[in-house]
Amino acid sequence: MGMNITQIGPRKWVLLIRVWKDNREHSQRHTFTGTRKAAEEKYYELRQRLREIADASVHLSATKIVTFGQALDYYYEARKNSISAPYAFDEMKRDLSHVPIEKIREHFRRYWVNLRHRISRQTGKPLANTTVNHYTIMAKAALNLCVTDGLLESNPLQKMEILKVIPRDRVFTDLERQRLINIVDQEAPHLSAVIRLAFEVPCRKSELSALTREHLDLINNVIYVPDEIAKCKSGSWKPIPPGWLTTYFRTLPPVEKCPWLFFRYVKKHDKYLPLGDFDRAMRRCLTIAGLKDAHFHDTRHNAATELLNAGTPERALCQIAGWKSGNMLRTYYHRDGLLAAQSVVWPQNRNTLRSQASQ
DSSP: OOOEEEEEEEEEEEEEEEETTTTTTEEEEEEEEEOOHHHHHHHHHHHHHHHHHHHHHHHHHOOOOBBHHHHHHHHHHTTTTOOOHHHHHHHHHHTTTSSSSGGGGHHHHHHHHHHHOOTTTTTBBBBBBBHHHHHHHHHHHHHHHHHHHOOOOOTTTTTTTOOOOOOOOOOOOOOHHHHHHHHHHHHHHGGGHHHHHHSSSOOOHHHHHHHHGEEEETTTTTEOTTTSSSSSOOOOEEEETTTTHHHHHOOOOOTTTOOOOSSEEEETTTTTEOOOOHHHHHHHHHTTTOOOOOOTTTHHHHHHHHHHTTTTTTHHHHHHHHHHSSHHHHHHHOOOOHHHHOOOOOOGGGHHHHHHOOO
């Protein structure tokens, strides 16, 4: 069987991988950015991985799923490169692997109640609803996958409650923003480029730390976040703001020494390291700047608001931010009240504006 690779844009390809095992088709669709040769190599890599998943499916289907741990293992083999909350997966694997499927509902209910009363080590408060939901959503997803692939008849956690989440809504003032940038430049200069980009373009921390030089397009002055990195599995293009950041990206170290877009430089060893999870350094800078109630992710909302207020079309902004609809945008958008008032078109002036536009 030949490769099913379709080009959908400059250096962008859709890979459709199909594997047959015991008269059953296993398929996967993947979007890839790079050369044709690199796309072919990725195709073979994904096909081998899909064969392993298919083999695991056949092995498990012979005995069916007996324990919750087996369901988690099966889910991991299929989704290990896209698990959004690995800490939740690891904890459930440790605490609930032994539980028989027929008893998982009552065990998980008790587990869920304990999660709701657990105190976060970072905040000193009970876990946020969003965090608790990570466990529930992943547990349900693992069992749903087993049902879809014929390893279970039904999902015993299908009706488990998903807690209501009130979106976090934190706005930085211009003074707070500049204060934080100054502190980052002094205390954690390896984060200077990241924080500047995040304040101007809606980004996610996990996406930024995973970007490499192949994602940088200096001809079009953009950064591409591919599907496999993006949280919603939908790639997006991030424009590079003019000024400081344009200079930064055009003066990066040689790619053979530093393949990452954002990095840490260890002067003692003359070595470049990936940025990784910079949460601790970021929290330290926020504390020094007197912004204890803020998080890195809050910059995403600020950037979206400023771009929209500046006149960026809503549809374009959703694509840049990686939102599939305008719902998230409307949740976090803080319109400038004065700008909104000044943008009003009065009915009595409508005809005058139309005639001016036609001239």
